[in-house]
Amino acid sequence: MRHGNQNPCTVRTLPKEDDVSHSTDYAIETEGITKHFGDLVAVDHIDLNARAGTVLGVLGPNGAGKTTMVRMLATLSQPTAGTGRVGGYDIVRNAPEVRSLIGLTGQFAGIDELLTGEENLRFIGRLLGMPTRDAKARSRELLAQFNLADAADKPAKAYSGGMRRRLDLAASLVGRPKILFLDEPTTGLDPRARGELWGLVRGLVADGTTVLLTTQYLEEADQLAHEIAVIDHGRVIATGTPTQLKAKIGGQTLRIQPEDHGQLDALRDLVAERFPDLDPMVEAGAITIGVNDDGVMPTLAADLRDRGIALTEFHLGLSSLDEVFLTLTGRRTEEETADDENEEEAK
């Protein structure tokens, strides 16, 4: 998909490269965008496209270049090479125009902890040139929408983690941006707060907002994104819809733990016999199998019942990012941590 216009057979009438603005279906597009911090290549020739009104998920471990990517697209940082367009505007030459179209919610809360939630939002409204009355009304409206009305007049430092993220997201929406950048919006949140934030993002997309979401959670990308780009070491290593990706990497993991530890071998033999293609892993008293066929679970359940193997766990879950990476790169994600620190240093 992303190399489509490099194919000489494809006939497309895209406006010329050097037009200030052009209309395409894409709200966000990058071509060979690259960012170096000294010797470190944080983003390495990435091509991304996000169709207007959709969610593009950028999935990757710490230090993969996700934040650097977002900072370039949000005009906080300039690419070393390559180009990017947001809303048809070049992110370097037309940075002021880009800024008037976007909202940004970063990993670090861009809110003032001493100010109340209402004051934080009103402040952004005033900055954007709204008359005081409108800025007040808009902040009340957002606080209600984000379930923060009760805490509107409390200082933000008294907010819980989830409330802070919601306030931060609200702050990025004061000017009704058409394109929203969410940089790891739910990292560090508990599952309930995460679910609430997902609901809010879905609402925004339903209203026509284009979202670029970076995340470390496969589940989050699966829940929200129409398209996912998996990135690692600053490069795109896989793209596709969540379904395509799951098919490619065996998106789900079946975990079976027998009640009697001694039956672990028997269990593994059974799985190997039934599904010779699958490669069961034995660890911590349980067997895990990567599966992408919905039929595996009921078949095994029937077999296990027939053989009288009692279980303490029989659980089908989405593969973790770690498993995705293991499949795609043959490495586990922990190795990335050192690079992440380098990237911070370089900034």
Place this chain on the structure above:
Amino acid sequence: MTAATIEAPAPSLGRPGLGATVSQTLSMAWRQMVRIKHNPFELVDLSLSPIMFLLLFVYVFGGQMAGSTSDYLQYVLGGLIAQNAIFLTMYTGTGINADLRKGVYDRFRSLPIARSAPLAGKIFADMFKQVWSVVIMVGLGLLMGFELRSVGYALLATLVLVVFALAISWISVLMGVVADSEEKVQIYAFVIIMPLTFTSSAFVDINTMPGFMQAWAKVNPVTHLADAMRGLLSYGPIGEPLMWTFVWAVVIFAVTAPLAMRAYRRKMV
């Protein structure tokens, strides 16, 4: 959700004009004032040091310095106000440094607002602290028996102080942008401000200094500011120190403001 939604102004594409820049700077200053409203202890905090300096200098050094504490109060109040104003500008830099590291500026930079607005707004708001400190120090001075030259001159003195502080705040902004921690901003500031204020006419008659020190003290901007404050509040010449104060203010602003803005832009790599 609500029947009547509030429309954001149609985003004006392109760089903000002068009117918008001024309005954005005022919004930034508003944020700083609301911070003081929520944390009024900040004002107590920044009042303590001028109060202590004034009491200690007058009642400890006064007799030795000028023969009587009342004569020394009449001499030193202007100097202490000048010194305090320069120290206060340090907090502009530490505040900007903290905001930069917390990611607040990332949000600002993603908004369609003037690049200079966050910095200028912070400087502008900090002028409230300057005026507050002058009120505290002149108020305490009056309680201690200070004789004010005239109220009109005192207001002029405050204005002059604010203008000078506006200009030299950019030194602090530059340090705040460049330094990687608030503590470093403080260390840099102390290393510069302490010697600068003591090698001036703020606390002593510079004619008592050795020749090389006199030569420096005569051109030291703090001398001119302290003399101007003393002239306007208490006694002595006004015109010449005032002129040199403005010259220094313009020179310092012209050099440091562009450097600070350049460092700020570079911060955005």
